[in-house]
Amino acid sequence: MAARKNSTLCTYGILLTLTFCYSAMATHPSSQAIKGAYFPSGVNFAPSSINTKLFTHIYYAFLIPNNVTFKFEIEHTEALLLVNFTSTLHAKKPPVKTLFSVGGGATYGLPLFSHLASDSWSRSNFIHSSIEVARNFGFDGVDLDWEYPQNPQDMVNLAVLLKEWRVEVEKEAAATGRPPLLLSAAVYYSADMWDSSATGAHAALFDPTSNVSTSYGLGSWIRSGVPRSKLIMGLPLYGKSWQLKDPTSHGIGAPAIGVGPSPDGSGEWTFAEVVKFNRDNKSKVVYDSTTVSMYSVAGTTWIDYDDTTSVKVKIGYARELGLGGYFFWAVNEDYNWRISQRASDLWSL
Numbered sequence: 547m548a549a550r551k552n553s554t555l556c557t558y559g560i561l562l563t564l565t566f567c568y569s570a571m572a573t574h575p576s577s578q579a580i581k582g583a584y585f586p587s588g589v590n591f592a593p594s595s596i597n598t599k600l601f602t603h604i605y606y607a608f609l610i611p612n613n614v615t616f617k618f619e620i621e622h623t624e625a626l627l628l629v630n631f632t633s634t635l636h637a638k639k640p641p642v643k644t645l646f647s648v649g650g651g652a653t654y655g656l657p658l659f660s661h662l663a664s665d666s667w668s669r670s671n672f673i674h675s676s677i678e679v680a681r682n683f684g685f686d687g688v689d690l691d692w693e694y695p696q697n698p699q700d701m702v703n704l705a706v707l708l709k710e711w712r713v714e715v716e717k718e719a720a721a722t723g724r725p726p727l728l729l730s731a732a733v734y735y736s737a738d739m740w741d742s743s744a745t746g747a748h749a750a751l752f753d754p755t756s757n758v759s760t761s762y763g764l765g766s767w768i769r770s771g772v773p774r775s776k777l778i779m780g781l782p783l784y785g786k787s788w789q790l791k792d793p794t795s796h797g798i799g800a801p802a803i804g805v806g807p808s809p810d811g812s813g814e815w816t817f818a819e820v821v822k823f824n825r826d827n828k829s830k831v832v833y834d835s836t837t838v839s840m841y842s843v844a845g846t847t848w849i850d851y852d853d854t855t856s857v858k859v860k861i862g863y864a865r866e867l868g869l870g871g872y873f874f875w876a877v878n879e880d881y882n883w884r885i886s887q888r889a890s891d892l893w894s895l
């Protein structure tokens with residue numbers, strides 16, 4: 547089964563990185579650590595319930611431009627949500643920065659971004675529209691979540707897009723006297739597949755058998771010249787499940803019949819749901835130090851995820867590497883802020 551959004555296998559970031567094999571890159575001027583999280587719209591979770599002591603940047607996910615004009619067309623109901631999001635989060639104590647994220651799982655595999663990035667008229671429409679939306683609705687910045695550039699030409703065009711975007715953002719700031727909008731992107735190392743025939747660590751920090759890991763992905767962006775302080779590590783607040791072939795063979799890489807169950811049928815579990823699953827089924831909970839991930843087994847259900855144990859190691863690694871911070875998918879999936887709190891505390895030590 548192909549990796550779906552939210553399945554963001556590996557995360558690192560350009561303004562931020564989702565590193566499940568994802569990282570994000572950040573262009574953040576201050577020395578304050580970036581503690582980011584995506585806020586998925588359309589879930590039953592209000593911006594007002596976010597504990598803003600634990601975060602510095604919250605990303606509204608997602609907006610998608612028109613695939614012909616490459617401009618945003620914001621409908622009335624969405625406009626109300628956007629205004630509510632930014633005004634609520636800016637009024638919180640402490641306030642957090644707000645960005646809207648473009649793309650996401652609904653655009654997975656579509657030619658939308660490949661087309662957008664390849665043509666100067668399209669890029670210009672998109673860039674100007676993104677700036678207009680950000681200012682109209684009170685955002686501090688814009689995030690790009692293109693899943694994913696497929697080839698070297700896409701990567702070249704992505705670079706052109708980011709460069710032109712930066713120029714326009716600076717121009718707008720100079721013309722209006724306002725602080726420039728923040729620009730970020732969730733970037734990846736490999737748009738790898740979610741292999742359902744064997745269990746796996748979907749957000750492995752290390753993978754001895756492949757280059758699809760957080761550490762490799764971050765390293766590849768660092769080697770290509772991105773300043774470490776502009777990279778942040780992606781962390782999942784969700785797990786993925788497999789159905790084991792044989793419940794007694796349950797390590798990482800154990801044979802599986804396919805994607806396992808989950809409350810919504812997708813095979814994905816929020817961390818809060820995993821906590822409940824562990825309690826209700828008295829599951830066996832194992833920390834795998836090779837990949838730096840957790841898994842739970844009950845019967846033939848096998849779930850891979852991160853908890854405070856794996857996140858502690860990952861945060862230590864990110865700090866050691868000199869990264870700018872970290873971000874989560876997604877802010878509503880934690881259990882009583884357990885992981886968000888631990889990550890925030892660890893970074894401040």
Ligand SMILES: *[C@@H]1O[C@H](CO)[C@@H](O)[C@H](O)[C@H]1NC(C)=O
Pocket residue numbers: 613614
């Ligand atoms: C744009 O999206 C619509 C609706 O999803 C689709 O039918 C159409 O083929 C797309 N057009 C292009 C140029 O990608």
Ligand SMILES: *[C@@H]1O[C@H](CO)[C@@H](O)[C@H](O)[C@H]1NC(C)=O
Pocket residue numbers: 592629630633634
């Ligand atoms: C945002 O929406 C919520 C729920 O509808 C509402 O209670 C709150 O007053 C709104 N806040 C702002 C600042 O618009």
Ligand SMILES: *[C@@H]1O[C@H](CO)[C@@H](O)[C@H](O)[C@H]1NC(C)=O
Pocket residue numbers: 755756757
């Ligand atoms: C990982 O990447 C390196 C280059 O950085 C390459 O030499 C090596 O073959 C790759 N390994 C795998 C398993 O893909």
Ligand SMILES: *[C@@H]1O[C@H](CO)[C@@H](O)[C@H](O)[C@H]1NC(C)=O
Pocket residue numbers: 819822823824826827844845846847
């Ligand atoms: C485990 O617990 C969940 C509820 O958290 C339940 O839906 C599920 O059926 C239980 N049993 C197994 C074997 O997954």
